[in-house]
Amino acid sequence: MHFKTIATALAVAGVAAAQNYTQGSAHINMNNIDATVTFAKVDTGVNVTVAVSKGLTEAFQILPVGFEYHVHVNPVGANNNCTSTGGHLDPANVGAAPCDPKNLTSCQVGDLSGKHGDLVAVNNSTGAIPTFSYIDTQLAFSGAASLVGRSVVIHNNGTRVACADIVVEGYSGNSSSTNGTTTTGGSTTSGAAKLVGSVALSGLVAAMMLVF
Template identity: 55%
Template sequence: MILKSSFILSVAAVASYTCQAQSQLVVPQIMASAINMNGIEANFVFSPLSNNGGARVRVEVKSGLSKKFAVSPTGGFEYHIHVKPVGPGNDCTAAGGHLDPTNVGAAKCVAAKPDRCQEGDLSGKHGELKATETGAIAPISYNDKYIHFSGETTTIAGRSVVIHNNGTRVACGNIYPFDQASSLPSGSSEGASKAGSPDGDVRSQGSGASGGQLVATMAMAVAGTFFGALMAL
């Protein structure tokens, strides 16, 4: 069997990255997630703030989050950092629950008290992605001092970003170092069969994935997971 060059490049990129994830990225670096599935194209960039003070987060949605598609009465889409990578075939359910190293659990996040929210509950702390007529959302940026780039249970390295439509997972993408995420071959996964699964009980799961578990899971996920190139900041 002859492997396509794009697949080989993806395997090499993941192998390189998972070694960094296992060492917990001792030197903080810009991380990114590029989502391109089910008509939803979005970029998330996490830039370390000085003195290990969290991250500057930049979000841009290029397509897919339209008012026609939105189910929530608020017309918004939730999005979170989940504890595990995306599974083969862009399986968003494989991402597990929210990144929650302090075990906040399913308690509702109050934006005014972000220290009491799950680390990965980005929409709870900073607001949902509001649907538009076209499905594109202009870039937004904010600081989140509770995001970490190191620590086995706290780092965002090797995890994933998941977008929800009233609780249902509709799109997802792994979190890579920015230079690697932007160099992966582009690829759309229209109609991925396992994207539209409800959160259910996994919403409150903790972040007990170890560096070794992240490596093993990402190795399994690479066969079905490809990413679109990030647009220039």
């Protein structure tokens, strides 16, 4: 009974470690764009705050439609490769159909622009835009819509021009490098993969202790 109690505690602790995150941010500093997207857990979802200090000028944008930005599935690749971030976070497999912000089931979870509007370019020399916030009811810090191990990408008419990892407070798998990946023993492991591995290890230990 003693071993079973310990095993149960370990299993619960492993799951809790994957669910108790409440804060995260992506600091983008690339191609003369300096922006920070902050995520904070609230009762109704995640509060998102976007602060852009430079780079989003009208002269830089390709078409006058604003800059799109999204949460992407994977971390940033080696040498700040934004292509390595994969597609938008889309656990429901909504696909590329247009997002209707009045009907969130039509939207990819990571399509922040589709749900809340593009980053509007400004006609000044710095490209700084006013800081703004909103609550996204689809994002989370656990489950299929989790922000852990993800990244934020800014697009200019579809082209990925800047990106950064989402660094989640308290998560041991956060990258210590600037390119958004952690390399161990010659292999590269994404934040999401390390999170799954951590929980799986806790479950394995718990199962072994139940046997003995």
